[in-house]
Amino acid sequence: MQALLHQVLSGLANGGIYASVALALVMIYQSTHHVNFAQGEMATFSTYIAWQMINLGLPYWVAFLLTLVFAFVMGVAIERIIVRPFYKAPALSVVAVFIGLLLVINSLSGAIFDYTIKPFPSPFPTDAWYGSPYLSSHEVGMIFVTLVVLALVFAFFRFTPLGLAMRAAAENPVSSRLVGVRVGWMLALGWGLAGLIGAVAGMMTAPIVYLDPYMMFSVLLYGFAGALLGGIDNAWGAVLGGFIVGVLQNLAGAYLVGTELMVTVALVIIVGILVIKPAGLFGRTIVTRV
């Protein structure tokens, strides 16, 4: 029983990461119907920037905040420069461009910071959380940071005029322009926010798995699974889906297939959802217009 509880709780800690990545994916999907395959690589690259700043002697939280700024700007820049020309392109071109981005950013990480595995500090103590047998302090901190970020993002969308405009632009670009919303910039902002959320996920993941250019590969896959599970057009659902996938993955790893087939679990979840309930648990059913 204790072991089970431990698995569930640390699954939630991982799930927070997946939830963040899922939210980042949904944010871009909602406004453009693009699945951003480069999301994980953007997060990894941002984490390297954080690592560099910490190595230069900046305090952790200063580096953390600066990294968020960097990730935001990077997201905006990628949207403005690379993704923009492809809004009317066929899906295959878009996927090819995203895969291209994935490769380019990944090799940038490798070329600039080399391929050796690096330790990345956690801002939280390393010991168990108040002697708890279930969770380490980093895991608790991870959940906490993730929840704070998610709460801030939701508050932004719910309570600020800019957040409202972004929701409007995602739902109905034509009407949005007619009330004066600069839709192009809203899409870019969405990319910026997605980059920022991804960067948080990256910085929370790195202390556990160590920092290397391929760090976010499988995280991205679980993020996909989470987003699909919750419904890829539903932000709340995606977050919940991320947490569920985290727990499922841990339980499957502990009791079903062992840790060697973790990625296969993601494959099964993804294909399973797509086949059984493509709209996800909370998503809208997709109706194609003729």
Added chain:
Amino acid sequence: MATLDTSRPAAAELFAGLSLRTWKLVGLAAVLVAACILPFVISSYQLLLATQVIVYAVALLGLNILTGYNGQFSLGHGAFYAIGAYTTAILLDKTGIPYWATIPAAGMICLVMGFLFGLPALRLEGHYLALATFALAFAMPQLLKFKDFDFLTGGVQGIVITAPDPPAGLPIRADQWLYFFCLLWTVLLFLLGWNLLRGRTGRALVAIRDHPLAAATMGIDTARYKSFTFGVSAMYTGIAGALGALLAQFVSPDSFDLFLSIRFLVGIVVGGLASMGGVFFGAIFIEFVPNIADQLSKAAPQALYGGVLIACMYVMPSGVAGLVRGIGLRLKRWTAAGPP
């Protein structure tokens, strides 16, 4: 993908007294003759590379049938290449089946596997299918390493196989024989593909790609065609994998990772979607360019692939084949109308 032009010009125009069709046949024959002479004039290392190119061309043709002609995505064809390669390796390792018989076996297994994966994939479109196959490519090395399959797959170690000997009496080296063996399969599969794509089936595939709903209302069984295409596509790539295993004399999980699948994608994008000849350009690209880039730095091949993918989408979405076709059209207009 509605803009791709796959119609063929009427073979009415004459060039130097021969129809375009005749010229094409002459050209093809010349290429074939050159391909037969090739192994006797280049070094064995170059021959190895050349063999790999035609093997890749088969794999790319498989992916192109699916993506280029039928408009279904796959970011996971490396997985079928892996299944083909492992089928051959396991059969050679565990049974007494002759090497040449393992190739159709690999093809059949991939046909079935592709068909099965294609069944759920039927309901997926665009980005979703890309996602599902992306996950497949990801999971493949892990499945191959899984300890419960060790007895078959050899786990992380992989399987070492020996190269086939040339048939008794043929005065050629083993690597030359393997080249011809692969060439034979390539020609066979291209003929089969050509036959498949030019007629009724080909038109149905393209119709499904461009206007799925219209195709369905015209009585095309889109579901059957799509899963059938997935199967055939996987079969091609699987056969390529089997040939590739013979060529490499070794299979191991990590040679069939996500990047192999991405390589195939790069190949068809560079070569040209919905183009049979283009896959050779693509195969040459993915075989040689990374090798050259590799000498620069470890990151260079990947960066190059990524840059090429993005750049291709910007400047030549129809690939090298499209570029050639475009130049050809312009030439024809020029010769027809006279210089402006």
Added chain:
Amino acid sequence: MSALLELRGLSAAYGPTSVLRSIDLAVEQGGIVTLLGANGAGKTTTLRAICNMMVRISGEIRFNDQRIDGNATEDIVRLGVGHVPDGRGTFVSLSVEENLRLGAYTRRDRQVAQDFERVYGYFPRLKERRRQQAGTLSGGEQQMLAISRALMLRPKLLLLDEPSFGLAPLIVQEIFRILRAINEQEGVGMLLVEQNANIALELADQAYLLETGRVVMHGPSAVIGSDESVRRAYLGY
């Protein structure tokens, strides 16, 4: 005083398909102009051309004596052009109140809160439903919401694209009564595109008749309304 909106030699095309061919049209300050014509004559296109939306244009568009052709839609809106688009353009997943707040998105002044009350004054039904998801409103309510959203901009000019479309006659009358009130109380100029020529001519003081992209007739509504051929073709009596 110069006109609020003036189109001079305005042509518009969707890709290669030309829709408007050199149109001249003017809306006076506080005036109501209606644009009549059959389906496909180019009425909606005229409104889109003014907002630089989805069409390619050539010619001159002046708003308050300022050239606006070539400006981005968002900038034209900021000058005070409220567009009530065909199909109403409701943000269906947002609440009624959020729809209205978006209408005031470009405003930075502090009177927005009062304007909610002003708009609810015209359309009390929207106030009752302000927390409701806009997509669940009836067609008439969504039309009211679209007009209200445009009003939240405090526009000088309202572009109205078939506000009567698909609505019951009683609702149409109510909406047109309120449009008249808005015009009288706030001096908002209106360019009204309508299929329902009767009610449009009743509201407007000037009318233009479009046929296949050209203005074939214009003048005071009363004159146009009594023209024999117009009556037969558009008014049905």
